[in-house]
Amino acid sequence: xxxxVAHVHEGTDAPYALSHLDALESEAVHIFREVAGEFxxxxxxxxxxxxxxxxxxxxxxxFAPAPVPFTLLHVDTGHNFPEVLDYRDRAVAKHGLxxxxxxxxxxxxxGKLRERPDGVxxxxxxxxxxxxxxxxxxxxxxxxxxxxxxKARAKExxxxxRDEFSQWDPRRQRPELWQLYNGRHAPGEHVRVFPxxxxxxxxxxxxxxxxxxxxxxxxxAHEREVFKRNGMWLTAGEWGGAKGDETTETRLIRYxxxxxxxxxxxxxxxATTLDAVITEIAASRLTERGATRADDKLSEAAMEDRKRExxx
Amino acid sequence: MxxxxxxxxxxxxxxxLRFATxxxxxxxxxxxxxxxxxxxxxxxxxxxxAVERVSASRGQDTPDLALLTDGLRAEREQGIxxxxxxxxxxxxRRRFILADTPGHVQYTRNMVTGASTADLAVVLxxxxxxxxxxxxxxxxxxxxxRVPHVVLAVNKMDLVGYEETVFxxxxxxxxxxxxxxxxxxxxxxxxxxxxxxNVVEPSAxxxxxxxxxxxxxxxxxxxxxxxxxxxxxxxxQYVIRPQTAEHPDYRGYAGQIASGVLxxxxxxxxxxxGRTSVIEGIDALGESVDIAWAPQSVTLRLKDDIDISRGDLxxxxxxxxxxxxxxxxxxxxxxxxxxxxxARVLIKHTTRTVKAIVKEIPSRLTLDDLSQHPNPxxxxxxxxxxxVVRTAEPLALDSYADSRRTGSFxxxxxxxxxxxxxxxxxxxxxxxxxxxxxxxxxxxDF
Numbered sequence: 237x238x239x240x241v242a243h244v245h246e247g248t249d250a251p252y253a254l255s256h257l258d259a260l261e262s263e264a265v266h267i268f269r270e271v272a273g274e275f276x277x278x279x280x281x282x283x284x285x286x287x288x289x290x291x292x293x294x295x296x297x298x299f300a301p302a303p304v305p306f307t308l309l310h311v312d313t314g315h316n317f318p319e320v321l322d323y324r325d326r327a328v329a330k331h332g333l334x335x336x337x338x339x340x341x342x343x344x345x346x347g348k349l350r351e352r353p354d355g356v357x358x359x360x361x362x363x364x365x366x367x368x369x370x371x372x373x374x375x376x377x378x379x380x381x382x383x384x385x386x387k388a389r390a391k392e393x394x395x396x397x398r399d400e401f402s403q404w405d406p407r408r409q410r411p412e413l414w415q416l417y418n419g420r421h422a423p424g425e426h427v428r429v430f431p432x433x434x435x436x437x438x439x440x441x442x443x444x445x446x447x448x449x450x451x452x453x454x455x456x457a458h459e460r461e462v463f464k465r466n467g468m469w470l471t472a473g474e475w476g477g478a479k480g481d482e483t484t485e486t487r488l489i490r491y492x493x494x495x496x497x498x499x500x501x502x503x504x505x506x507a508t509t510l511d512a513v514i515t516e517i518a519a520s521r522l523t524e525r526g527a528t529r530a531d532d533k534l535s536e537a538a539m540e541d542r543k544r545e546x547x548x
Numbered sequence: 549m550x551x552x553x554x555x556x557x558x559x560x561x562x563x564x565l566r567f568a569t570x571x572x573x574x575x576x577x578x579x580x581x582x583x584x585x586x587x588x589x590x591x592x593x594x595x596x597x598a599v600e601r602v603s604a605s606r607g608q609d610t611p612d613l614a615l616l617t618d619g620l621r622a623e624r625e626q627g628i629x630x631x632x633x634x635x636x637x638x639x640x641r642r643r644f645i646l647a648d649t650p651g652h653v654q655y656t657r658n659m660v661t662g663a664s665t666a667d668l669a670v671v672l673x674x675x676x677x678x679x680x681x682x683x684x685x686x687x688x689x690x691x692x693x694r695v696p697h698v699v700l701a702v703n704k705m706d707l708v709g710y711e712e713t714v715f716x717x718x719x720x721x722x723x724x725x726x727x728x729x730x731x732x733x734x735x736x737x738x739x740x741x742x743x744x745x746n747v748v749e750p751s752a753x754x755x756x757x758x759x760x761x762x763x764x765x766x767x768x769x770x771x772x773x774x775x776x777x778x779x780x781x782x783x784x785q786y787v788i789r790p791q792t793a794e795h796p797d798y799r800g801y802a803g804q805i806a807s808g809v810l811x812x813x814x815x816x817x818x819x820x821x822g823r824t825s826v827i828e829g830i831d832a833l834g835e836s837v838d839i840a841w842a843p844q845s846v847t848l849r850l851k852d853d854i855d856i857s858r859g860d861l862x863x864x865x866x867x868x869x870x871x872x873x874x875x876x877x878x879x880x881x882x883x884x885x886x887x888x889x890x891a892r893v894l895i896k897h898t899t900r901t902v903k904a905i906v907k908e909i910p911s912r913l914t915l916d917d918l919s920q921h922p923n924p925x926x927x928x929x930x931x932x933x934x935x936v937v938r939t940a941e942p943l944a945l946d947s948y949a950d951s952r953r954t955g956s957f958x959x960x961x962x963x964x965x966x967x968x969x970x971x972x973x974x975x976x977x978x979x980x981x982x983x984x985x986x987x988x989x990x991x992x993d994f
Contacts, residue, residue, distance in 0.1 A: 252776040252809060252841040256564040256643050265833065265845040266804040269785040273858045273899065297833040298845070301798055302790035383634045387616075390633040397965075406631060411657055411882045413664040413970045414956045415804070416896055420965030434645055436636045521593040 257443055264291075264431040265298040266415060267394060271376045271429055272298075272305050274419045278376035278429075279336070279369075282308040284320035284327070285494035286451060287380030287432055290440055292327065293449050294431060295378075306378070307334040311365045313357040313496040314341030315475040320494050323452040336372060338364035355476050356499045366402040369426055376419065378429045384436040385523075394433045400424035437492075438517055445510040456513065457490045457505045468501025492517075563771050568647040568662035568695070570686040571672030576703045580672060580741035580762075581635065581648055582613025587748035588763055590637035591616060632662050641767040656689060656915070656930040657882040660970055663693040664956070667771055670699045670762070671722075675708045675738070678718045684725060685915045691729035692878065692932065692972070694952060697769050698731050701762060705754065706740040712756040735769075737762055775842040779867035780808030781946065781954045783898035784860045788847055800831060800847035801856055806898065806953035807946075808864075809841040810848070815865040818856055819944035824865055825850040842953075859900035861944040861954075869954070871942035875904075878913075878948075879935050879959065879969040881927040887935075887959065887968050888926040895971075897943050897957040904959075908936040927969070935971070948972035 254262065271278050280295065282288045295304045310324060328335045340360050343349040349360050369377055383390045393409050395417040410418055419427050432440070444451065462469040462485065463478040469489055475498045478484050489502035490513070507513045571577035585591050599615045606612075635646040647662030663669055669690040673683050690698050700722045708714045719736035726734050737746055738757055745751035748763045760768065788800040814827045829849040830840050840846045848862060856862075863869060875895070881887055887906060895904040912924040912933040927933045937959070948955030959969040 253563065253771075254844065259564050259843065261833065262804060262843055262845040266785070269802050269804075269845070270899070273786045298802070299786075299788055300831075300834060301795045302788045302792075384636045387633075390635060391631055409631060410967045411632075411661045411970070413661055413882075413958065413967075414952065415665075416898075416956065416958050418896065418958060418960060418965065418967045420894075420960060422964065434634070434636070436638075438638075523592045523594055 257439065257446060260435055260439055261294065261297075261443070263415075263434065264294045267417070267429060267431040268295050268298040268378075270417055271378070271419070275376040275427070277372075277374050278306045278378065279309045279372070279374040280304075280306050280378040281365075281380070282310050282324065282327075282335070283380075283494065284310070284316075284324035284452060285380070286440055286444065286455060287382065289323075289327070289449060289451060290435075290443060291378060291380050291431060292331070293447060296331065303332060307336060309336045309338065309365075309368060309372075309374070309377070311338045311361045311368070312340065313361060314339065314344070315357055315473065315497045317452070317454055317471075317491075317494060317497060319452045319454050323450075336368060338368040340364055354498075356496065357475075358496045358499050361496075362402075369402060370400070370424075374426060375421065376427050376429055378431060380432055381430050382432050382435050382437070382440075383430075392430060392433065394430055395419055396428040396430070397421055398426050398428055402426070404428075438514070441510070441514050441517055445514060452494065454491045454494065457488055457508045459486055460489055460502065461486050462489060462502055469503075470501060471497055473497050564643050564645065565668065565766060565769070565771055566645045566647070566666050567668040567670065567766065568649055568659070568666040569670045569672065570649055570659050570662070570689070571670075571703075572674075572680070572682040575672045575674050576741045577648075577672050578614030578616075580670075580701065580703065580739070580747065581646065582616040583741045583744055583747045584646075584763060585616055585635065585637055586613055587744060588637055588639055632658050639763070639767055644766065656685065656880060656932065657970075659686065659689045660693060660880045660882065663690055663695050664952075664970065666693075666695050668697040668699065668766070668769060669695045670701050672701045672703050673718060673722070675702050675704045675714055675718065679721045679725065681916050683722065684918075687722070687726045687729055687731065688915050688918065689880075691726065691731050692880070694948065695731075696774075697733045697735070698726060699762065699765060700726075700734060700736040701741075702736065702738045703741050705738045705745060705751075706743050710738075710745075710751075710753040712754070715757075735759070735765055737765065775807045775951075775953070776809055778807040778842075778951055779869075780810050780814075780842075780864050781806040781869070781898075781951065782810065782848065782862040783900070783954070784856055784858055784862060785899050786858060787856065798849075799853065800849050801862065802845070802847045803862075803899070804845045805840060805842040807842045807951045809839060810846075810864075812838045816850070816862050817865045817868040818854065819861045819863065819868060820871045820942040821855070821860070823852075823854045823856075825852040825854055827851075859898075861898065861900075863944070869944045869946050871944045873939045873942050874907075875935075875937040875939060875943065875945065875957075875971075875973060876975065877935055877937070877957070877971040877973045879927070879933060879971045881929060881931045881933070881969045883961070883966050883968045884929050885961070885966065885968070886926045886928045892962065893937075893968060894960040894962050895937060895939055895943070895957050896960055897945065898954060900941075900943065901960070902943065903940040903962070904937045906935055906959075907938050910934045910936065935969075937971075945973045947974035949974050 340357050343364050381389055391406050393412045421427055462471055463482045490505040491502050507516045569577055600611045602615055603612045633648045635648055637644050649658045649662035671686045702715050702718050715738040723734050738754055739746040746761045750761055782803050782805055784801045785803040788802050790798050812827050817824050828851045830837050831847040832840055889906055889909050891906045893904050894901055911920040911922050912931055946954040955973040957971040958967050961968050
């Protein structure tokens with residue numbers, strides 16, 4: 237038998253306490269198991285970013301020694317970091333999972349979506365995502381969204397009912413009481429499920445460190461050719477690159493979030509280890525999205541508006 | 549008391565406190581929450597810049613901290629809070645999850661939602677108005693939901709000249725009222741959310757107050773671990789059967805321990821079937837352990853291969869709950885459509901969902917004066933009432949007074965899945981009520 241002392245919270249009188257990470261882990265696992273018990277066809281949205289990697293890790297723990305009873309879905313903007321796609325494919329192979337890919341590029345090629353003038357593809361993800369959910373008949377869709385990310389997300393339920401158009405209506409959310417999640421839905425509707433709702437960015441990083449979870453290398457400081465647009469360091473790629481008087485330079489940077497290359501900014505950093513990343517984030521005076529996401533700066537309510545349309 | 553983000557990378561000293569705020573419109577609740585976040589340095593530069601930008605564009609001299617919490621378009625347009633929002637912040641001592649519940653219309657269901665998972669509730673009062681009807685409602689809801697700690701924050705002390713007598717009389721009135729409801733612990737703190745007195749920093753304007761600031765109290769109040777002192781309850785969520793070459797015979801019952809402590813070798817009973825076995829192993833998310841406790845998510849293996857599925861409850865044979873098909877409870881009605889006698893509903897209790905009929909609605913509570921309105925026939929949005937529900941299958945229920953987790957349930961509309969009501973099993977909610985009710989037949993006992 238393994239001793240359980242590691243779980244006992246030091247410095248409290250209570251013989252049975254959980255550290256806050258253990259409490260968050262236990263809650264997230266409970267949410268995964270509720271979905272497995274109540275839904276027909278759940279899917280985990282998996283981007284290869286840190287939040288979805290943590291979700292997959294939790295799902296693996298929740299059902300061990302059995303395999304994860306969910307498939308994965310990636311909405312590929314066509315402008316993803318190659319390192320992240322590589323990580324995605326290795327993770328799928330390693331755990332014997334099934335991956336669906338909804339491709340923004342295919343929608344553009346088929347004339348079903350039009351490229352925006354600014355080349356930013358994040359808002360274009362909503363249509364392939366919602367159509368994949370409808371076509372593949374997923375009834376529960378796990379997302380790695382956290383309430384600490386953004387003020388509209390602070391209002392999101394753990395189980396968030398979406399209509400047949402995947403729309404979110406903040407005024408018509410079900411009250412969510414105790415840990416009694418109500419996943420009932422009509423045919424055509426589905427439920428978005430957020431097991432990391434109560435986690436903060438720092439919790440995610442501390443958990444990654446504790447569990448020794450491998451991440452794509454772009455999360456750690458490395459030298460990269462970047463150029464500045466709208467106050468953010470972007471990496472050139474197939475999606476485009478420096479224009480006009482924008483100049484490319486080599487900088488020591490890392491990524492705090494992973495998304496579409498056209499709108500995910502890098503931060504200056506020399507953090508090459510998990511410990512250094514945690515120290516850096518704990519001291520940062522910018523939020524994760526404020527530091528690295530151009531699309532959230534489009535308007536005061538950019539996230540709310542996209543969520544209403546079916547985005548995460 | 550230091551509380552900077554730089555320090556919360558240190559994991560070892562942090563526990564998690566979940567708390568909820570409640571206050572009437574214009575009591576300054578959003579300002580208090582904004583002040584708490586701002587003064588504990590939990591607001592980051594880009595968030596503050598956004599608030600400053602919007603405040604300035606509205607012609608305000610100082611940043612309106614309420615804008616930190618009102619996130620939706622409609623909230624900013626109307627200057628009100630629409631729905632419960634969850635906020636996260638940390639100090640060197642503790643991490644916090646705040647359920648920020650609006651005090652506007654629909655106050656009851658929103659506060660019930662926020663309070664259902666809270667260890668502590670902050671009830672805000674305007675010092676100029678004192679304890680009003682709404683304050684009594686908030687106290688009653690906190691007592692109903694059995695929130696272990698209640699803080700009375702007497703706000704706007706700057707507008708009453710920081711007078712000790714004003715604070716003392718409000719604190720005395722509230723404490724007497726809330727104690728009568730069975731609220732186990734009440735802490736009253738005089739504050740000015742706008743000026744920042746006693747929220748994070750001790751006030752220079754109220755030398756007569758020797759107690760903690762709001763944040764200091766939040767940091768030091770004991771986090772309730774009484775869940776582990778209760779008899780063990782293990783609702784089965786999911787049966788794990790890998791059926792792989794590596795694990796051909798593994799059969800584990802996955803779930804989150806709702807209360808108590810479970811040990812390998814313990815004799816257990818499975819409800820509602822009543823079959824018995826012994827815990828052979830406990831798998832705690834990857835490691836084999838010999839003891840586990842609430843609220844850990846674990847997987848149990850039993851000595852005997854008996855029929856167990858999602859919805860069953862595993863409990864120690866020495867203290868297993870009774871099963872019943874007649875549920876007597878207090879409910880808070882949370883839906884817009886009414887709940888009437890004779891309604892066919894679903895009841896979701898732990899991991900079990902069964903059909904049920906509302907047999908009786910013996911009374912509806914008037915929160916203003918805590919009087920009972922007999923046989924109202926139906927409950928509408930935000931009503932709190934007693935119900936008697938007959939279920940199609942037996943449920944293993946505890947009293948909500950003993951366990952928030954196994955004593956709570958949802959009533960769901962089977963037609964459209966709407967959550968109709970939040971239920972709490974048992975005759976009464978106040979911890980002192982058992983004796984009160986016996987002693988006084990006229991007493992309220994919802």
